[in-house]
Amino acid sequence: MSPTDPRPTGAKPASAPLGWLEPRALDLDSVPTNDGRTLTDVMRTRRSARTMTAPPIEAVAQVVRKTLLADFAGVGSNHGRKLKAVVSAGALHPIQSVIVSGACDPVIYDDDSDQFFSVQVRDDVRLQAFVENCRTVLPDAGGCWVALIADCRDLSSLYTDHQSLLWRDAGAVIQMMALVAEAHGLAFCPLGILGTEIVEALLTNHHHHHAVAVGVMAIGKGEAA
Numbered sequence: 702m703s704p705t706d707p708r709p710t711g712a713k714p715a716s717a718p719l720g721w722l723e724p725r726a727l728d729l730d731s732v733p734t735n736d737g738r739t740l741t742d743v744m745r746t747r748r749s750a751r752t753m754t755a756p757p758i759e760a761v762a763q764v765v766r767k768t769l770l771a772d773f774a775g776v777g778s779n780h781g782r783k784l785k786a787v788v789s790a791g792a793l794h795p796i797q798s799v800i801v802s803g804a805c806d807p808v809i810y811d812d813d814s815d816q817f818f819s820v821q822v823r824d825d826v827r828l829q830a831f832v833e834n835c836r837t838v839l840p841d842a843g844g845c846w847v848a849l850i851a852d853c854r855d856l857s858s859l860y861t862d863h864q865s866l867l868w869r870d871a872g873a874v875i876q877m878m879a880l881v882a883e884a885h886g887l888a889f890c891p892l893g894i895l896g897t898e899i900v901e902a903l904l905t906n907h908h909h910h911h912a913v914a915v916g917v918m919a920i921g922k923g924e925a926a
């Protein structure tokens with residue numbers, strides 16, 4: 702082992718939900734998808750697309766949900782562990798998502814309750830900075846921005862040198878979301894920026910130090926759609 706390899710500490714997962722402002726449950730009905738396509742087909746046709754228009758938020762929500770849905774949440778000694786389509790170190794699944802669109806308040810997905818919530822903005826200047834930075838990277842992406850935030854509380858108590866785990870977990874989520882977006886016939890492109898401003902824009906002070914922005918993606922209607 703190298704000195705920077707993460708090692709289990711033997712601690713147990715314990716974290717309560719992150720501190721969002723005034724979460725309100727949303728009903729984002731399912732939309733028709735191209736689910737009949739084979740995985741091989743989806744893998745062969747997926748490509749990053751940088752020109753897109755605004756999709757229905759329900760369509761983006763379904764991509765987020767299919768990527769982050771917990772098929773099984775551990776009980777007893779496995780409390781805090783989850784099984785999903787996407788892989789995660791220690792089955793902790795610390796990566797959460799926020800959908801940012803010009804059309805409504807930011808929307809988070811809670812994998813414990815399998816529900817979407819609209820949340821209030823704590824710092825509008827930071828939110829606008831987030832959106833402007835995204836637009837600078839992909840000026841022709843008129844879709845939604847999906848920001849990924851890692852909740853480091855359990856990860857840092859269960860592992861020494863936990864930092865590399867959250868970046869690898871984020872990569873796994875980005876790859877899975879790219880495939881799910883393709884299966885849903887949506888345009889998708891990851892951004893090189895981390896979207897750091899989203900943490901201060903949305904989370905309460907108490908949780909800033911435990912949350913790390915780990916990436917942003919554009920999802921929308923492609924040119925052919």
Ligand SMILES: Cc1cc2nc3c(=O)[nH]c(=O)nc-3n(C[C@H](O)[C@H](O)[C@H](O)COP(=O)(O)O)c2cc1C
Binds near residue numbers: 750
């Ligand atoms: C972490 C990450 C960051 C990326 N950042 C950008 C970006 O800032 N701008 C962009 O146009 N594409 C970005 N991409 C998309 C890559 O350029 C793209 O995946 C690569 O060229 C391969 O093309 P393909 O996805 O169409 O197969 C990013 C991809 C990843 C995984």
